[in-house]
Amino acid sequence: MNDITEKCGFVAIVGRPNVGKSTLMNKILGQKISITSRKRQTTRHRILGIKSEQNLQVIYVDTPGMHLGGKTAMNRYMNRAATTVLRDVDLVLFVVDISKWTKEDENVVRRLKREHVPVMLVINKVDQLKQKEQLLPKIAELSNKMEFTEVIPVSAKRGNNLDSLQNLIAHYLPESGPLFPEEQITDKSERFIASEIIREKLMRRLQQELPYALTTEIERFSSEKDMLHIAAVIWVERETQKKIVIGKNGEVLKDIGRSARIDMEKMFERKVHLELWVKVKEGWSDNESLMKRMGYDDID
Ligand SMILES: Nc1nc2c(ncn2[C@@H]2O[C@H](COP(=O)(O)OP(=O)(O)OP(=O)(O)O)[C@@H](O)[C@H]2O)c(=O)[nH]1
Ligand SMILES: [Mg+2]
Structure with missing residues (x-):
């Protein structure tokens, strides 16, 4: 009998524009699948990034930044791509920038509260924090924004704490064999x-x-x-x-x-x-x- 547990599931990466969602996905995958830039609203599509390891396949979904203000069909398309994904995943990574909490983050919280999916708070860009003693109070402050199943500080750019993040993610995935072939890294052509x-x-x-x-x-x-x-x-x-x-x-x-x-x-x-x-x-x-x-x- 095979008693090794296999796990596989979908993990959405959401947040306002420019917090580092695509950088995070690329760094976890070790390959650049999703484009990044300093300008907001770089990502326009949902993009799968598939990471296959022994007995574990994590299917990340990078999403456009949820934003306020724009009124064009493109803005609506992007916000829809970011919010409809919440219905179909096992876990949400809510990515925020440790140095800046904005109205757009509040808007993301409002959306997330409507869903019944576990939300992990990923506090990114900790490398930008000037005074290290600010780290713990910042984490405490951000942890109160809603009910989070986990809270973890990272630097996507430098790759700090991403192993711990991935270990935590694995706990939230259902038992299942892989849904994609091992060598496939994205759904995009x-x-x-x-x-x-x-x-x-x-x-x-x-x-x-x-x-x-x-x-x-x-x-x-x-x-x-x-x-x-x-x-x-x-x-x-x-x-x-x-x-x-x-x-x-x-x-x-x-x-x-x-x-x-x-x-x-x-x-x-x-x-x-x-x-x-x-x-x-x-x-x-x-x-x-x-x-x-x-x-x-x-x-x-
Ligand atoms: N200092 C620092 N910069 C980061 C970090 N992660 C991402 N960035 C930078 O933040 C900017 C935005 O990164 P993206 O990954 O494009 O952000 P995004 O959340 O995908 O943005 P949208 O697609 O527009 O929603 C880029 O200039 C990144 O290099 C980090 O951990 N530390
Ligand atoms: Mg992006």
Whole structure:
């Protein structure tokens, strides 16, 4: 008889924008699946990150930051992606930034209180705390925000305390065999990851509101003799934005293409030929049917 307990379950990573949810998932997986940046609202989709170990498979769900203020179809899509996941998981990691508690965190608490799922408070960015003696009072203060099943301080960026976090997570998962093949690390296609890598470079490079006015779409993704040929469109909302994305003598677009290609070659372990086109589609981010055609169609 086989008496080894196998465990497997879904763990949602939620919180307001910019607290480090995607950084945390990538660090736990040891691979960059989800894009990150200093700007808020970097993640727009739910992205699975699957970690398989002996007798244990944890399926993390990275989500867009739950936010207040935006009113476009894109804002609604992102908030929906972050909240509907709560119904379908075994455990929630509520990620907060130790240095900043905001109205948007309060909003997340309100959402979480409506669900019956265990919530673990993950207090991130502890490396940024200037005075170490502030740690315990901060933890005590944040622990009171709602009923948490566990509270744990971490630094996602530096990888501090992530082993303890993962040990705690395992307690909350049901007994079950693995739901995904051991070698599978995400539910997303290489096509999707390629379009996200380009979007990451745009998020990081462009200023102010521009990152929110654009999206990326892969038009061609084909393999020929050890070389991947990828052609992508960067959709913006206005002609003036197109000019900025291209830059003087095409410099901005060239830079973005170069850094995206380097990341893609690392990710796909092949040489990549990347072509980028910038096109205008007015009002795409407030138009649900256009958004669906551009790949924002994966949630109920
Ligand atoms: N100092 C420090 N910075 C961190 C840590 N974790 C994440 N960051 C930084 O915080 C910023 C936001 O990180 P993300 O992982 O993109 O945050 P997110 O919560 O996924 O953000 P959205 O996708 O916009 O909701 C990035 O600049 C990260 O490098 C940490 O532990 N310490
Ligand atoms: Mg993110």
